[in-house]
Amino acid sequence: MKENKRIIQLYQSVYNGSPWIDVDIVSTLSTITAGNAAAKITDNWHSIWEIVNHLIAWRENVLQRMQGKIIKSPAHNYFLPVKNTSAVAWKKTLKKLEVTQQKWIELLQQFNEADFKKIYPGNQLSYYEHIHGIIHHDIYHLGQIVLLAKSFNKK
Secondary structure: OOHHHHHHHHHHHHHHOOOOOOOOHHHHHHOOOHHHHHOOOOOOOOOHHHHHHHHHHHHHHHHHHHOOOOOOOOOOOOOOOOOOOOHHHHHHHHHHHHHHHHHHHHHHHHOOHHHHHOEOOOOOOEHHHHHHHHHHHHHHHHHHHHHHHHHHHOO
16 A cells, blocks of 8 residues: 555544544534633633644645745744634634645645655655644644543533
């Protein structure tokens, strides 16, 4: 099996499948209401919604890097307050996440495996490291989302 195909399977399983961690992004987020997504446990913690927006922005950032664009990461690290916390806005956010998934799968299907070794000049990491990094990033934040969601189930 080609490496592209392996990465696509991994990426898909974390997003909407059966990863080894037993939770995926879509199943987890589908149980969360807009109100719970917007709620903060404390002022020092990000809301689920802020984390999802952060995921979307980093997925887009790294996708653009894979397409050759040099991007400087912003000081806010894509953690911004959510202004519209309606159910409609939450659905739009989840749709944006889905669109990033589709874009990543399209990129990976067409990605030249020789370019895995290519170095991104912004941080001297390979494209391979960036691709796996975004998967690790999703999993890291999925863990946070699961923990935050459990706090709402106890109430």
